Amino acid sequence: MRPLTVALLAGGATLVFTVSAQAEPDGEAIYNQACMACHMTGAAGAPIKGDEAAWAPRLEQGMDTLYAHSIDGFQAMPPKGGHMGLSDEDVKAAVDFMLEPVL
Numbered sequence: 001m002r003p004l005t006v007a008l009l010a011g012g013a014t015l016v017f018t019v020s021a022q023a024e025p026d027g028e029a030i031y032n033q034a035c036m037a038c039h040m041t042g043a044a045g046a047p048i049k050g051d052e053a054a055w056a057p058r059l060e061q062g063m064d065t066l067y068a069h070s071i072d073g074f075q076a077m078p079p080k081g082g083h084m085g086l087s088d089e090d091v092k093a094a095v096d097f098m099l100e101p102v103l
């Protein structure tokens with residue numbers, strides 16, 4: 001009986017960790033995983049992280065539009081950067097991280 005109890009407790013701990021990780025997505029990790037390939041190099045015309053001139057006209061649209069374009073896609077920008085497993089909150093955290101130097 002004992003090993004089963006331990007396994008259940010360990011399972012519960014993992015679940016709690018997963019939930020709390022989703023509550024506060026790590027924008028930097030998500031950016032590195034899902035956005036950097038284009039937004040560090042400018043591939044396909046992507047605005048580069050930290051490039052104020054590239055971001056200034058986009059920022060004028062407002063954050064809600066930028067979030068929506070990141071989640072739903074916008075021209076050559078694929079929805080969620082092509083990572084459909086990301087939640088909307090994950091994508092927003094990555095946008096926040098990406099825009100932090102130019103805000």
Ligand code: HEC
Pocket residue numbers: 030031034035036037038039043044045046047058061065066067069070074075076077078080081082091094095098
């Ligand atoms: C396959 C390449 C690619 C990946 C991966 C990618 N993007 Fe983009 N992104 C683009 C391109 C290209 C544009 C410029 C679209 C345009 O203006 O034509 C863009 C534009 C944007 C914009 C500006 C939208 C606007 O309204 O001006 C935001 C914000 C953005 N991306 C966020 C993200 C985030 C967050 C991720 C990761 C989750 C990501 N992108 C991953 C290619 C990519």
